[in-house]
Amino acid sequence: MRIAVTGSIATDHLMTFPGRISEQLLADKLDHVSLSLLVDDLEIRDGGVAANIAYGLARLGHRPLLVAAVGADFHDYGTRLSGLGVDTSGVHVSTTRHTARFLCTTDTDGNQLASFYTGAMAEASTIDLADVLRRHGGADLVLIGADDPTAMARHTHACRTLGIPFIADPAQQLARLTGPEIRELVDGADHLFTNEYEHELLLGKTGWTRGDVLGRVGSWITTLGEKGSRIERADEPPVEVAAVFAATVADPTGVGDAFRAGYLASLSAGADPVRCARTGSALATLALSVIGTQNYTPTPERVSELLVAAYGADAA
Template structure:
């Protein structure tokens, strides 16, 4: 079961400041801000929406194909993908760019200061959706703006159904551009904040947006998710994590569950619950690609959480 996952591949450098930013930033002096934070704790993680979604789909037994543009520093990530058994056939390496990177500093109040360098991601439009690989569905996640628009058009022209997942890339688009992408998509997935922003930019309600696609999925964090489809709203309960350590990447894990359910042609209540459980499992581990599972163990946790099997 092959899905083409279009989106970013990135390195996440995460630093922890063992104090509070507010103790070091003077509000009356922000116009001449010049501060330095000592960060004794640092880790570098493999990330990016396409990488995270593919990793989680692979855990479920899927065979994701990532389509992304990366830079000359991609070798460590490439080795990791090889170890995970994830195809790199449609990942393009640009030797004159760096792979996208996020530098995140977190304080003891969980406030974050982030700097993001898109690097090679800005050239995602150089990739073209393949039409000879038996791709059953696609997913467009945050990427270079031109790439997202071109890949949506290519999926539509090839008759390949796809999920539109604008995520943090939504601010790049105006209302008309967003509606064009929605109308080309088969499914749309958003978190609750993104859903509000989508409605403001397009002038359409959630119900009106849902009527333009097969399903509109809105995640609500610890409150579960809602799936608007064919005039009904299916409420998906949250799954129970064993621990809550790091929410980063749980949305990507959820989306991998959606892709899995669609590939397996499962109903929406089951697909949503699989997605919910994938998000809960991710929360239990620091980083976006450090959790592991077997499909058998996943099915057992599904039964424990929801009292049914799939």
């Protein structure tokens, strides 16, 4: 199965605050916050949801087609991804903007404060997905990740027109999208990915019930952090899949993207949703154990070891 991954490509600036962010917030001063956190360290890493997912897929032997917009400063980043097996021929390079920036501070409880600079991602709306797929070998499945909202809508429309199954993964963009925009992105998706908070936000903003959503998508996968994930399908009871135990917790950034990469890798092999979610959990645990979103090494052998340890011998 050939998978195209659309969404953001960014440089992550990851900082660690040696305390609790919540303790720095004053309940009676939340209408006028002026807060500066002295952080212990700074890690500058390659990231962005589309690139993170493509990285995980490539590490498991796939050659995903990456479709996104970047700046001229992407050269070294792109060369590294290409060397790992990611097809970057579908990436649009801006002549005027820098690649997007993600700045994130994580405290000792894993809580985060983050900002995102759009940069070249604003030009993603100029990408003609149908043309990209025509010129670069097509795709059997397209993941539509967090990106410029116009680009997300345009990619979704292209998939419907071409009859290509697509995965709706609006993630961080749910906060700025309107109800009608979200409904347009979700309706008809083969899969829908959210985390637990986004699950409720999606329902609230669309006005849909859980049944309404399940009547419009094939499978709704909700990640639940350390509790694992939940699989929901129409006319079936929800199924919860336990997380893979994490011996080391270093950085939660990009863990959800790693889950998606593992899930898609198993999906492309014809696995059922439970097995897909288990593989996703294995990759998520590997990503959680290192700082940065593309520094874990999910070899098939290591993933199999984690699956057996967490779910039993038949899980591999």
